[in-house]
Amino acid sequence: MDFDSFTLAASTADLAEEPAAREHADIVEFRMDLASDPLAALDAYDGELPLLVTNRATWEGGEAAEPDEAGRFDTLAAATEYDAVAAVDVELRALTGDSDAVTDTSHATALRDLARERDVTVVASVHDFEATPPAERLRDLLDTAASEGDVGKLAVTAHDRSDTLALLSATHEATAAGERVATMAMGEAGRHTRAVAPVYGSKLGYAPVDPENATAPGQYDLATLAGLVAALDAPES
Numbered sequence: 001m002d003f004d005s006f007t008l009a010a011s012t013a014d015l016a017e018e019p020a021a022r023e024h025a026d027i028v029e030f031r032m033d034l035a036s037d038p039l040a041a042l043d044a045y046d047g048e049l050p051l052l053v054t055n056r057a058t059w060e061g062g063e064a065a066e067p068d069e070a071g072r073f074d075t076l077a078a079a080t081e082y083d084a085v086a087a088v089d090v091e092l093r094a095l096t097g098d099s100d101a102v103t104d105t106s107h108a109t110a111l112r113d114l115a116r117e118r119d120v121t122v123v124a125s126v127h128d129f130e131a132t133p134p135a136e137r138l139r140d141l142l143d144t145a146a147s148e149g150d151v152g153k154l155a156v157t158a159h160d161r162s163d164t165l166a167l168l169s170a171t172h173e174a175t176a177a178g179e180r181v182a183t184m185a186m187g188e189a190g191r192h193t194r195a196v197a198p199v200y201g202s203k204l205g206y207a208p209v210d211p212e213n214a215t216a217p218g219q220y221d222l223a224t225l226a227g228l229v230a231a232l233d234a235p236e237s
């Protein structure tokens with residue numbers, strides 16, 4: 001998938017839920033780190049929607065079961081063998097080594113090479129579960145993520161409207177500079193950005209298939225987000 005236009009991902013840890021996502025989603029985000037036997041689930045998958053696979057590291061807010069980065073990336077590499085897998089999420093800090101938890105970036109960079117060989121899009125992701133960094137840092141993170149991955153994704157936590165405006169501005173500037181980015185602000189204050197960021201160029205949004213199992217704070221349910229994004233769809237100016 002090229003993510004040249006807005007793509008709506010329905011997040012789940014259970015691929016059996018895929019039929020419920022078909023009406024509104026373009027892709028299913030399979031949270032492998034939240035599933036009990038993710039490779040067996042991929043093997044059994046015969047749904048219609050393509051998959052974006054995520055095996056979120058514990059040091060980035062996820063629950064990946066593998067004790068080390070080598071194992072975590074082996075699981076992702078195995079996932080990219082499946083035809084249904086169209087995209088893979090790789091944490092930006094795993095690619096750049098900008099984290100105490102990452103001593104060796106070769107696992108992530110090798111996975112990126114493998115994914116591209118297999119025509120699987122790489123989403124380089126950044127999460128801030130505490131706050132929204134200052135404007136300059138937002139731009140810097142988006143620039144780096146968009147150059148390290150095929151799509152640069154930034155999810156921050158907003159506490160007020162200046163946070164959400166800063167994120168939307170950074171999204172607009174990165175998009176105007178030709179970068180392929182995806183942005184969203186987590187938390188109640190950030191919720192509306194999930195609907196509005198696509199107007200400013202965000203190419204990927206997330207909503208849970210089952211609203212009981214949100215994968216981030218402040219997510220809309222799938223039908224609501226699909227409806228809001230469609231209603232706000234504005235011509236580029």
Ligand SMILES: O=C1C[C@@](O)(C(=O)O)C[C@@H](O)[C@@H]1O
Nearest residue numbers: 011054155184186206215216
């Ligand atoms: O990285 C993201 C974005 C997200 O955190 C969100 O805020 O919607 C949801 C996660 O499932 C996904 O992997």
